[in-house]
Amino acid sequence: MRHDGKMVEKQVFPSPNPYVNLYLVTYMSEGLKVKGLLAEPRRAGKYEGFLYLRGGIKNVGMVRPARIAQFASEGFIVFAPFYRGNRGGEGNEDFAGDDRRDAFSGFELLEGHPLVLSKRIHIFGFSRGGVMALLTGLEYEQAASVVTWGGVSDVALTYVERVDLRRMMKRVIGGSPKTALEEYQWRTPLYQMEAMKPPVLIIHGMLDDNVTIEHAHRLEKRLRTLGKKVETWYFEHYTHYFPPAVNRKVVKDLCYWMKQQENHDIM
Numbered sequence: 001m002r003h004d005g006k007m008v009e010k011q012v013f014p015s016p017n018p019y020v021n022l023y024l025v026t027y028m029s030e031g032l033k034v035k036g037l038l039a040e041p042r043r044a045g046k047y048e049g050f051l052y053l054r055g056g057i058k059n060v061g062m063v064r065p066a067r068i069a070q071f072a073s074e075g076f077i078v079f080a081p082f083y084r085g086n087r088g089g090e091g092n093e094d095f096a097g098d099d100r101r102d103a104f105s106g107f108e109l110l111e112g113h114p115l116v117l118s119k120r121i122h123i124f125g126f127s128r129g130g131v132m133a134l135l136t137g138l139e140y141e142q143a144a145s146v147v148t149w150g151g152v153s154d155v156a157l158t159y160v161e162r163v164d165l166r167r168m169m170k171r172v173i174g175g176s177p178k179t180a181l182e183e184y185q186w187r188t189p190l191y192q193m194e195a196m197k198p199p200v201l202i203i204h205g206m207l208d209d210n211v212t213i214e215h216a217h218r219l220e221k222r223l224r225t226l227g228k229k230v231e232t233w234y235f236e237h238y239t240h241y242f243p244p245a246v247n248r249k250v251v252k253d254l255c256y257w258m259k260q261q262e263n264h265d266i267m
Contacts, residue, residue: 003028004101005108013037017069025079029105030098035089036081036106037063039072040115048120048144048259049110050076051136053103055127057095057168058086074255077116081106095172096131096155096187103136107143120144122258125151127211127240134189141197145261147254149203150211150240153219155187161212193222199229199261201254205238
């Protein structure tokens with residue numbers, strides 16, 4: 001038995017927010033010891049859970065403590081996996097391949113957290129984390145909601161658009177979409193949206209060059225065609241990164257949106 005989601009070590013981590021406690025966590029995922037960051041509001045009580053799925057790969061797009069504390073300060077217990085092979089964790093990250101299990105195990109860690117409200121765990125993904133969030137939402141239909149911000153929805157499209165990432169993607173995934181089509185399709189949740197149960201919020205800057213708006217449009221079209229619950233917030237003047245003041249406003253708005261989502265029927 002692998003004990004996925006079991007926390008095996010929890011160390012106090014310096015917090016940038018006086019109202020939030022941060023911890024560096026080691027947890028189990030497919031028998032591997034993986035690292036992540038846990039944020040808990042200091043005020044006593046029970047909270048909704050928030051699984052934060054980072055973008056990038058390895059040190060690019062690594063979890064930022066201030067970002068995790070920002071979401072926790074909105075009234076969530078937040079867990080952000082670093083993914084396998086990072087910051088001393090075992091295994092090797094593989095861009096929405098087997099490392100998706102690290103997101104799944106992170107969801108299970110929150111389910112087992114004594115201060116997380118039952119059936120109130122939300123899934124959030126930024127950039128490459130968008131794929132991870134969608135895959136996790138498919139795996140855990142009891143999730144309260146799924147939010148993808150500037151998120152990848154089609155990994156083959158990322159290969160086409162991001163010439164600078166092609167060498168890495170060939171190495172990690174095993175080829176290009178032409179030579180390793182099944183691997184790209186396996187990593188692309190668009191093909192499985194029939195099974196999506198939680199409501200989905202898509203946030204995207206229309207000037208985004210890192211992950212183009214086409215990813216959002218494809219996801220929205222697929223979800224609407226299937227009659228799924230989806231909401232879109234498109235921002236005409238912003239890129240992959242929003243100005244600080246706008247970013248803070250969107251964080252507050254999306255956290256409010258999450259808390260307004262009613263528990264859905266998973267039968």
